[in-house]
Amino acid sequence: MHFLTVSLVVLWTSIVSAHSIPRASAAKCGKKLQRKPWHTLSTKEKKDYINAELCLISKPARLGLPDATNRFEELQQIHRIPASISHNVGAFLPYHRLHMHAHERALREECGYKGAQPYWDEPRDAGKFSKSVVFDPVTGFGGDGTGPDRCITNGPFAQYKNGLGPGYSISNPKRCIHRVVNDTVSLASGQAYVNTCMKIKYYIDFWPCVELAPHIGGHGGVGGKMLDPISSPGDPLFYLHHTWLDKLWWDWQACDLPARLRDISGPNVADPLFVPPNVDPAGLPVFFPALETFPPVDTLIPPPGSPLPEGDPGNVTTLSHKLNMFGVIPNATIRDVMDIGGPLLCYEYL
Ligand SMILES: *[C@@H]1O[C@H](CO)[C@@H](O)[C@H](O)[C@H]1NC(C)=O
Ligand SMILES: *[C@@H]1O[C@H](CO)[C@@H](O)[C@H](O)[C@H]1NC(C)=O
Numbered sequence: 143m144h145f146l147t148v149s150l151v152v153l154w155t156s157i158v159s160a161h162s163i164p165r166a167s168a169a170k171c172g173k174k175l176q177r178k179p180w181h182t183l184s185t186k187e188k189k190d191y192i193n194a195e196l197c198l199i200s201k202p203a204r205l206g207l208p209d210a211t212n213r214f215e216e217l218q219q220i221h222r223i224p225a226s227i228s229h230n231v232g233a234f235l236p237y238h239r240l241h242m243h244a245h246e247r248a249l250r251e252e253c254g255y256k257g258a259q260p261y262w263d264e265p266r267d268a269g270k271f272s273k274s275v276v277f278d279p280v281t282g283f284g285g286d287g288t289g290p291d292r293c294i295t296n297g298p299f300a301q302y303k304n305g306l307g308p309g310y311s312i313s314n315p316k317r318c319i320h321r322v323v324n325d326t327v328s329l330a331s332g333q334a335y336v337n338t339c340m341k342i343k344y345y346i347d348f349w350p351c352v353e354l355a356p357h358i359g360g361h362g363g364v365g366g367k368m369l370d371p372i373s374s375p376g377d378p379l380f381y382l383h384h385t386w387l388d389k390l391w392w393d394w395q396a397c398d399l400p401a402r403l404r405d406i407s408g409p410n411v412a413d414p415l416f417v418p419p420n421v422d423p424a425g426l427p428v429f430f431p432a433l434e435t436f437p438p439v440d441t442l443i444p445p446p447g448s449p450l451p452e453g454d455p456g457n458v459t460t461l462s463h464k465l466n467m468f469g470v471i472p473n474a475t476i477r478d479v480m481d482i483g484g485p486l487l488c489y490e491y492l
């Protein structure tokens with residue numbers, strides 16, 4: 143439903159003029175980074191990843207983005223600022239693909255991380271998120287929230303406080319990472335829902351399929367900070383969840399590369415009347431978290447000056463749609479991110 147509240151308040155009245163962005167470097171992709179499921183990583187690989195994330199948290203902000211006090215929060219800001227033009231639109235999957243890449247690059251280039259961005263293979267945990275290894279307090283991201291404020295109380299991020307959110311608002315004092323793990327809501331990350339999406343032929347129907355059940359399964363199954371449609375990258379699990387969604391898109395593309403390396407569509411502007419259905423396209427039920435666990439509606443209104451879509455000739459998402467990374471990495475277009483084995487991204491999924 144938060145996706146609904148966001149779209150309800152989105153109102154675009156103008157099309158901004160395009161100006162050119164430097165294209166991705168023409169360098170070839172050599173050795174691809176191998177993105178693996180979290181549960182297959184060794185304890186050392188898990189620790190290396192988490193330590194690199196803690197390193198991003200320890201690095202000062204450098205881009206001058208409002209309210210971001212460290213590098214991790216700059217990566218959260220580049221999700222928050224354009225949130226209204228990267229959800230419930232055709233750019234949903236491409237935008238998040240580039241965002242995952244920006245995060246992976248920051249870990250590697252700024253924090254000495256040698257691995258690739260891992261993903262949460264959610265179907266193995268669907269319906270039983272509360273037992274997932276991702277919540278391990280020693281080798282994972284800490285457990286469920288407890289107490290009235292639902293703060294996480296163990297694991298490497300228990301001491302971290304984040305001021306970005308709820309929604310577009312700022313918290314002062316900063317808040318803990320909070321979670322409200324819900325096994326029922328996590329059912330939507332199951333294989334049956336993935337299969338529904340994989341059967342779809344065109345992106346125009348594929349993208350909303352992924353944004354419904356699998357997307358909500360992870361955000362709503364973890365709950366709390368992860369359920370915040372604007373500020374959820376304040377919980378490091380965000381990156382494992384969205385990397386899994388990116389893998390779903392790639393798995394689908396790989397079924398018909400000649401067509402699907404170019405298949406992009408969808409609106410550039412979210413439909414203000416969109417109401418997420420409570421069944422997937424195959425009729426499987428999708429359970430939403432309780433309304434009161436979402437951020438307050440008034441925090442989900444995009445502030446004045448929020449970005450507008452750029453780069454397309456009309457109101458439909460095209461390959462020339464621009465993806466603004468706000469200086470964390472260079473901007474790119476959707477064309478640049480269609481192939482994960484291309485020169486810009488250069489990774490593969492195991
Ligand atoms: C989990 O979410 C479902 C669907 O919103 C809700 O009915 C149920 O009460 C929640 N469970 C817990 C333990 O909060
Ligand atoms: C997109 O633009 C066309 C032509 O101006 C218009 O007919 C159509 O209704 C628009 N679609 C949306 C979703 O705004």
Ligand SMILES: *[C@@H]1O[C@H](CO)[C@@H](O)[C@H](O)[C@H]1NC(C)=O
Binds near residue numbers: 163465
């Ligand atoms: C990225 O795109 C934004 C929006 O078009 C633009 O303002 C910014 O200057 C671009 N950044 C770079 C480094 O080109």
Ligand SMILES: [Cu+2]
Binds near residue numbers: 221229238371
């Ligand atoms: Cu998002």
